[in-house]
Amino acid sequence: xxxxxxxxxxxxxxxxxxxxxxxxxxxxxxxxxxxxxxxxxxxxxxxxxxxxxxxxxxxxxxxxxxxxxxxxxxxxxxxxxxxxxxxxxxxxxxxxxxxxxxxxxxxxxxxxxxxxxxxxxxxxxxxxxxxxxxxxxxxxxxxxxxxxxxxxxxxxxxxxxxxxxxxxxxxxxxxxxxxxxxxxxxxxxxxxxxxxxxxxxxxxxxxxxxxxxxxxxxxxxxxxxxxxxxxxxxxxxxxxxxxxxxxxxxxxxxxxxxxxxxxxxxxxxxxxxxxxxxxxxxxxxxxxxxxxxxxxxxxxxxxxxxxxxxxxxxxxxxxxxxxxxxxxxxxxxxxxxxxxxxxxxxxxxxxxxxxxxxx
Numbered sequence: 419x420x421x422x423x424x425x426x427x428x429x430x431x432x433x434x435x436x437x438x439x440x441x442x443x444x445x446x447x448x449x450x451x452x453x454x455x456x457x458x459x460x461x462x463x464x465x466x467x468x469x470x471x472x473x474x475x476x477x478x479x480x481x482x483x484x485x486x487x488x489x490x491x492x493x494x495x496x497x498x499x500x501x502x503x504x505x506x507x508x509x510x511x512x513x514x515x516x517x518x519x520x521x522x523x524x525x526x527x528x529x530x531x532x533x534x535x536x537x538x539x540x541x542x543x544x545x546x547x548x549x550x551x552x553x554x555x556x557x558x559x560x561x562x563x564x565x566x567x568x569x570x571x572x573x574x575x576x577x578x579x580x581x582x583x584x585x586x587x588x589x590x591x592x593x594x595x596x597x598x599x600x601x602x603x604x605x606x607x608x609x610x611x612x613x614x615x616x617x618x619x620x621x622x623x624x625x626x627x628x629x630x631x632x633x634x635x636x637x638x639x640x641x642x643x644x645x646x647x648x649x650x651x652x653x654x655x656x657x658x659x660x661x662x663x664x665x666x667x668x669x670x671x672x673x674x675x676x677x678x679x680x681x682x683x684x685x686x687x688x689x690x691x692x693x694x695x696x697x698x699x700x701x702x703x704x705x706x707x708x709x710x711x712x713x714x715x716x717x718x719x720x721x722x723x724x725x726x727x728x729x730x731x732x733x734x735x736x737x738x739x740x741x742x743x744x745x746x747x748x749x750x751x752x753x754x755x756x757x758x759x760x761x762x763x764x765x766x767x768x769x770x771x772x773x774x775x776x777x
Contacts, residue, residue, distance in 0.1 A: 437697050438470060442467040445710070449464040469518060474508075477508045477693065480508075489574065509560055511556070517555060559595070562588065566579050593657065
């Protein structure tokens with residue numbers, strides 16, 4: 419990859435990772451701190467946010483840091499390939515996200531199609547077991563790849579050291595177990611749900627029932643949109659990996675993505691799509707769900723207010739006084755002098771004083 423293209427992709431990934439960290443952290447904290455938001459559906463959405471957050475975190479070594487250091491060789495290099503530098507833990511998180519969405523579809527199906535069936539209802543105990551199952555099954559799914567991956571000193575990159583037939587089996591498993599089967603199952607479940615909510619023709623006269631129906635439609639549209647984005651983001655990568663392993667394509671458009679190794683342009687673009695998928699989910703919550711939007715905005719504004727209050731509270735406690743003279747400001751307290759040169763203030767109480775030096 420040329421230096422310009424390399425910088426472009428790094429800037430793009432950096433922006434998406436930053437939005438990912440902020441948005442998914444807000445989702446997790448909103449569910450954790452607000453009792454009214456602690457429903458089975460929102461717990462599953464928080465687990466999805468955690469998976470997206472971990473995906474971004476463990477994707478940093480492969481996409482942003484790999485060109486900044488020399489990869490160790492020997493057993494240390496093999497260990498790093500199995501854990502961090504090849505983003506294996508990111509793929510564990512991505513599998514957990516797919517399985518979580520499958521359980522979300524299952525929850526919507528039982529809540530709307532069989533609302534009075536207690537067997538399909540998600541209690542806290544069942545939810546805890548489901549979340550544990552999601553992460554354990556994700557780790558188990560990736561164990562074969564983790565076992566065969568190693569650092570190739572000749573290519574100076576992490577490679578999968580398995581025979582051709584095993585590579586074909588692996589690509590087939592990814593395509594069907596992580597792609598086509600979950601999306602097909604979710605399509606069937608949501609098809610039943612959409613038919614019941616929008617096309618049954620039942621007229622609800624009761625005000626409370628109409629409110630409940632409206633809430634169910636809103637939640638269903640949110641998770642359905644998340645599922646559609648998942649399919650659009652993941653299928654290109656899964657299909658390409660399958661075709662590549664089965665030697666059905668031969669893409670020679672190679673670009674250098676780290677020290678001494680190369681990837682096809684389409685593969686890098688597919689990674690961008692997967693990163694977008696983990697980034698946009700909090701945005702979908704905020705735009706489609708009024709409760710999430712209100713709580714997320716409240717947390718952001720509260721954080722800013724707390725910061726302002728802390729700054730000016732510290733100034734009041736120290737007995738500091740402010741004087742404005744032209745473009746310079748001097749704040750004098752007990753042993754502390756803060757100066758801002760050439761700074762225009764319309765209201766001294768609405769500004770932060772970040773540069774202080776002890777006298």
